């Protein structure tokens with residue numbers, strides 16, 4: 001599904017990713033943990049095609065295509081999804097128009113006609129109920145005036161709408177209360193299947209109690225420095241990062 | 245000799261009516277300087293190119309209306325309509341209200357009193373005073389609200405045209421009217437359209453004006469609105485520049501009594517080498533007035549723009565509440581905007597806020613949209629539509645709103 005080899009990336013003159021290797025197979029869930037500023041969000045940004053990040057070395061193969069050759073829109077259309085650590089507010093653009101444009105962008109890429117109005121509405125209904133997204137939030141401008149937790153729910157709602165092949169969740173648990181954490185995790189779990197992979201970036205074991213990973217990696221100073229099974233997260237929770 | 249102010253108007257012919265005003269105009273055409281770079285008001289909107297041309301005022305005779313332009317610019321709006329071509333009234337395409345409480349007719353048939361002294365201040369105004377052809381005259385009686393909007397449609401059509409429309413609106417106490425001022429120009433037209441609209445809004449009356457410029461061709465478009473508001477009157481003016489080679493919108497609102505409410509908004513999205521200038525003046529001289537101004541622009545390609553918003557709050561205008569916001573997005577490297585708010589506040593117990601920004605597209609928002617699979621152009625269109633949508637939504641009539649949106653969408657490829 002995803003093969004990252006020797007990835008180096010920088011912002012301005014600062015080298016942030018320094019030879020990162022990671023392979024994610026179909027249907028797998030990989031957790032990435034690591035200290036603040038170690039490069040987790042940078043990895044997510046580089047994968048999704050944020051322009052301010054420059055890849056200086058390495059390669060990323062996404063289901064047989066060279067991910068780094070594509071712009072952000074095409075990466076999404078090919079099935080990559082990033083749930084933002086800090087979702088963006090876009091006043092004046094309704095959540096619904098936003099999602100319709102996104103779905104139709106992908107459909108056009110696949111040579112399909114725009115989605116039918118009724119199909120779209122049904123999909124909205126199904127996906128919103130999956131993460132218990134309030135109807136009023138669906139109709140408002142994208143993330144405008146949403147609480148921190150509501151924004152995170154909206155990210156997972158969008159993920160469900162877009163049915164990606166690979167979803168990168170960047171600290172989706174931060175800002176969620178206990179109930180919301182459960183709901184959002186259930187949403188993610190409901191979407192797990194043998195073809196869809198996840199990279200879950202988090203600082204806390206509590207998310208991984210709900211979304212149980214197949215692999216756990218520690219990212220430090222722009223590299224994966226340790227990998228293991230789900231028990232690695234428990235160990236990290238107990239001992240911190242110093243022992244690595 | 246071309247290029248002199250005398251030569252520019254040498255072919256102009258004045259109709260026979262309004263002799264008093266015209267002779268004043270003639271005098272001020274001699275006395276006043278031509279707008280030039282030395283004047284703060286015209287620095288960024290030079291007209292030397294126009295002055296080098298030789299234009300003609302044409303007679304109203306033998307009108308052929310071009311096929312590609314609908315006489316009725318907002319087809320779905322249930323409205324009255326006054327149609328003008330090159331300054332002259334076209335009665336066959338017009339539909340006027342017939343009502344005892346309303347006087348609505350071509351200005352040339354009335355001879356109205358103007359209180360505006362624009363022709364004494366600006367050469368362009370003097371030109372209109374001296375050579376104006378025709379326009380709307382609308383007077384609504386006390387406590388009467390006009391049952392439908394009045395659409396004034398002015399078309400500039402032909403080469404080297406000098407069109408000088410002049411409109412006058414008088415609302416008596418408690419009266420109300422909605423007016424759509426629409427200007428178009430046919431594809432091959434060139435020259436100048438120099439228009440004035442003056443309105444006197446008596447106490448407790450309300451006036452709403454939606455002004456739309458959608459001109460093809462190469463027209464220098466001057467358009468000056470002067471609105472005088474008496475006690476507790478309400479005014480709302482929206483100015484949309486959809487298309488235009490060179491457009492100067494001037495709006496002056498004078499609050500001439502306490503408790504007035506003035507809302508005025510505008511949007512401009514020039515492309516190519518278009519030039520759009522918005523000059524606004526809000527003058528609070530009495531207490532308890534409110535004003536709210538929102539102008540938004542997006543500058544594409546090599547377009548140039550000007551925003552100048554003056555707000556005066558004079559000594560006696562206590563408890564004034566004045567809000568002004570102008571924001572601009574410079575979408576392409578070659579485009580420029582000169583934006584300048586000018587607030588002069590002489591009263592101490594007032595609430596005034598203003599903001600003026602010039603920036604680029606919100607990169608974070610663009611990336612967010614793209615990261616969901618929305619293409620770059622479409623993502624920009626979504627943002628632009630939202631940005632300008634705030635101004636469009638202040639148009640009260642849905643039919644007008646939709647037409648503005650449709651034209652912008654068509655022009656800018658919004659979905």
Ligand SMILES: Nc1ncnc2c1ncn2[C@@H]1O[C@H](COP(=O)(O)OP(=O)(O)OP(=O)(O)O)[C@@H](O)[C@H]1O
Pocket residue numbers: 011014016034035036037038039040041042043052085
């Ligand atoms: N746009 C940027 N400009 C400058 N420095 C940046 C930029 N983005 C990231 N950095 C720097 O790169 C480093 C890695 O940042 P990143 O956001 O990837 O860390 P993180 O692992 O996600 O941290 P956290 O756990 O706090 O979210 C940090 O030192 C950060 O300051």
Ligand SMILES: [Mg+2]
Pocket residue numbers: 040041042085170171
């Ligand atoms: Mg981060």
